[in-house]
Amino acid sequence: MATMTDVAKAAGVSRATASYALRGDPRISPATANKVRRAAASLNYTTNLSARSLRSGRSGVIGVAIFELDKPYPSEMSAAISREAARHGLETIVQQTSNSKEREISILRKVTSQLCDGTIFSPGNVSPEEITALYGGKPMILLDDISDDPLFDCVFTPCEAGAEAAIRHLYEVGCRNIGVLGVDYRILLDDSQATSVSGRRLAGALKAFDDLNINVDERNFVHTLWDMEHARATMHRLVDSGRMFDGLFCLTDTVALGALRGLADRGVRVPDDMAVIGFDGINEGEYSIPSLTTIETDLDDLAKKAIELLSFRLDVANGDVPEGTDLSTRRLTADFRLIERESTRR
The missing domain is CATH 3.40.50.2300 (Response regulator)
Incomplete structure (x- = not known):
């Protein structure tokens, strides 16, 4: 059975270089990595996991x-x-x-x-x-x-910067009465929650509101669990109560997809009556009706x-x-x- 030493010798490189190349280490140039891989293939070299673990820990x-x-x-x-x-x-x-x-x-x-x-x-x-x-x-x-x-x-x-970009986008498409779905405004009073994902997304939204001179209070922030069914039901209650926004930032795409269905159930047109943006960039958002604008984490x-x-x-x-x-x-x-x-x- 071929060893790493055999591969290195066939490729004309050191054993360490061969090892790094086969691990995909970015420090090894593409040309050298290809040469090592070709040598390994010609020798039918395969890494034995147990043996490697015993040798190297x-x-x-x-x-x-x-x-x-x-x-x-x-x-x-x-x-x-x-x-x-x-x-x-x-x-x-x-x-x-x-x-x-x-x-x-x-x-x-x-x-x-x-x-x-x-x-x-x-x-x-x-x-x-x-x-x-x-x-x-x-x-x-x-x-x-x-x-x-x-x-x-x-x-x-990118919670803070992404949330800020979401609010700015709603503003740019003409929204002035903007709601945030998926967070309780009071979490900022809890130090541990304030630095959580939801807390940091809330902080980004608040920064954008402040920069854009949009006045908001606790009524602009609507709590719901981060799943489609709860978001859908929350939108039912919101519309039924007469509370409406012209723009809605949902803290996740999953929440946004549930919100889209809840709004459709109540005859609210998106984006004409209410523009909706999510956060995460999941694949499903491309196929919803309407397709979902989102802050896509790379x-x-x-x-x-x-x-x-x-x-x-x-x-x-x-x-x-x-x-x-x-x-x-x-x-x-x-x-x-x-x-x-x-x-x-x-």
Whole structure:
């Protein structure tokens, strides 16, 4: 059976270069990586996971633990991370946290510490201090970590800037009485909630309202659970009560799709009577009637940043970074773009 040394010799590179090339490391030039892959193919080289783990202490497998995989956005995020991991020669084990502390603890104790070299984790119920005690010292990248004093690298979704762009877009299409669906205005009174995803999206909306000199109060903010059925029912109650907006920013696309159905049920025309914009950029929004304008999180960019951070921490753990390298905690934010569709096209 061909070994990594055989591949390196056939490609005319060092063993380390061959290893990095087959892992998809971006530091290896495309020309060199192609040469190594051709050499590996000619030798019928395949990586034996158990053997590699025994030799290096690394399995080449990372964990991805994300909430509510049965919903479109988390599912699409996991797929993007898995694709990016594969480009780096890594395999993924995807787990659903289910918004349960017990489930998160189980994942950290069993999957992360025993099977994976490192993990990309979306915490919902465990604190960074608890993660430190549970994860076994392996590299960990968090998604949307709300800690004031971060212990781990983190990639954020573009909550504030995206929400601000959503409100500005509604303003630009002529909306002046704008509602926000999916958040209770009072969460800003709770420090922990104020820094959550919903809190940061609310903060972005409030900044836009202030910049545009739009007066709002608690009646502009309508709470609902983040699923289609609750959003639909909430819109029924809102319309039946006589409360109407000319523009509606929904904190997620799932909420927006439910709102569109609820408005249609009551004969409210979108976008003529009420323009609607969502947040996330899930695929379903392109096919709704009307199609949904959205703030699309660039999931490929989010995945790229998360995997690059994790790869760096894996190299640190393996002693593969130069002495003097900055090891301080890093916090990055994914890009976004506004996708204008029929739900705001007046």
